[in-house]
Amino acid sequence: MEAFVRSHIREMSAYEPVLPFEVRARQLGISPEHMLKLDANENPYGPLPEVLGALSRxxxxxxxxxxxxxxxxxxxxxxxxxxxxxxxxxxxxxxxxxxxxxxxxxxxxxxxxxxxxxxxxxxxxxxxxxxxxxxxxxxxxxxxxxxxxxxxxxxxxxxxxxxxxxxxxxxxxxxxxxxxxxxxxxxxxxxxxxxxxxxxxxxxxxxxxxxxxxxxxxxxxxxxxxxxxxxxxxxxxxxxxxxxxxxxxxxxxxxxxxxxxxxxxxxRDELQRRRDRIVAAREAFYRELRAIPYLEPYPSQANFILCRVVRGSAATLHHTLMARGVLVRYFNSPGLQDFIRISIGRPEEMEKLLNTLRQLPFPP
Ligand SMILES: Cc1ncc(COP(=O)(O)O)c(C=O)c1O
Structure with a gap:
């Protein structure tokens, strides 16, 4: 039957989505509430209560x-x-x-x-x-x-x-x-x-x-x-x-x-207030990242920050953070092998990540 599959589909690579959160948590043996999920640019505040209310009705x-x-x-x-x-x-x-x-x-x-x-x-x-x-x-x-x-x-x-x-x-x-x-x-x-x-x-x-x-x-x-x-x-x-x-x-x-x-x-007024909080957290996080000697952050207009790992290896940093329950995005693709991308979460989450980054052995 495989021979019936369209030839270009047989040859193409699959899209690689991020691993589901609960699966990753189980894999790491860390309970989901102790993980920091900063790898898929999701909104840390979740849906509005009004949306959840409407969904329940x-x-x-x-x-x-x-x-x-x-x-x-x-x-x-x-x-x-x-x-x-x-x-x-x-x-x-x-x-x-x-x-x-x-x-x-x-x-x-x-x-x-x-x-x-x-x-x-x-x-x-x-x-x-x-x-x-x-x-x-x-x-x-x-x-x-x-x-x-x-x-x-x-x-x-x-x-x-x-x-x-x-x-x-x-x-x-x-x-x-x-x-x-x-x-x-x-x-x-x-x-x-x-x-x-x-x-x-x-x-x-x-x-x-x-x-x-x-x-x-x-x-x-x-x-x-x-x-x-x-x-x-x-x-x-x-x-x-x-x-x-x-x-x-x-x-x-x-x-x-x-x-x-x-x-x-x-x-949307409330969504805009949340958006303002995310943007403020992004700007504060960017300033703090500039003081981490092995990272070079790029200014961003989105809800994530890309960082070049200027000393040590981005792949190792990604794994080290993951072992501590912090998920950031590493792209094992040409042109991006020295980078990690960090989604912006709540201020306290970004503070927690900064503390982890500051405590890592140098270079990571
Ligand atoms: C640039 C860009 N476009 C589109 C999407 C996908 O958006 P959606 O969740 O609406 O499919 C993403 C998701 O990460 C994205 O980064």
Missing amino acids: LPYVHIYPDPESGFLREALAEYTGVPAEHLMVGAGADELIDLIARLFLEPGDAVLTCPPTFGMYAFVAHLSAARVIPISRRQDFSLQVEEIEATVERERPKVLFLASPNNPDGGLISSATLERLLKLPVVVVLDEAYIEFAPPSSSHITETLRWENLIVLRTFSKWAGLAGLRVGYGAFPKRLMKYLWKIKQPYNVSVAAQEAARIALEH
Whole structure:
């Protein structure tokens, strides 16, 4: 039977998600409440109590969800300033990334990614048997714009995936750079999964009304603390919408996810207060990290900080922290082998991690 499996799928590598928290805790023999989970950029404050309350009272769990996520899209239109007819909701931004690949990519089509970046872009492109052309970022993680322009000219890719803030470094794309890239004959997918942690007006979502080739993705996983419910959305040029509706699974976003996201938006003042706390913790943590002699942190506009391990080994540091119940992200991939990425938790969690880092043998 294996011979029936599509050949490119037989050959492609699997996506490597972080290990489930409870599994890791069991593996380490540490009880989950004594662990510090700072490896997947989740929100340390979790969902709002109002969201949990609404979930406990859901009346229609036995009925299929609204395929159009109508109430949620109306609320999103008000939140984003993008009319509902441009918006589509998905089971996380991940599902929309997948949908974009299904919409555009035929086997052999070219896709541009700018690594280091979120691994899902290359993953969905490989699933579609597309050719992934990586245009690596510079040492400071800025984009090589001329190189992207030349590659678009030469390879005629259909899609360019960009994240702003970028995962793993947390840097934003400038308006001037984005504008330059939008002038290219390529669909630009701008992933704003972490945009709520960046300064206000860093988002380009309303520009989807102006550019025929811009798609902007967002999620409730990070700022709204709903990663486990899987709900994200995208703003698309109007002309693409009828094709997206055609290919979307009808019941992709559960009743619980739609309701949780809608209630979260209703109470977004409280989410913004939590966001402010995370941003303040990020800035304080960054200052303290600069005093750790074996780490060089990068300034970030997201809810994580990337650090170059300038002395000793990042892999060892990752393991040493894990043995003490602290989970941070280590990427065993080219260009990132000297780095760890630390998600921002509550202030007391960051203090605990700093104390651990200060006490480690030097270099780690
Ligand atoms: C840049 C980026 N985009 C999208 C996602 C996935 O978001 P979601 O949970 O909405 O699928 C992540 C998750 O880590 C991410 O880092």
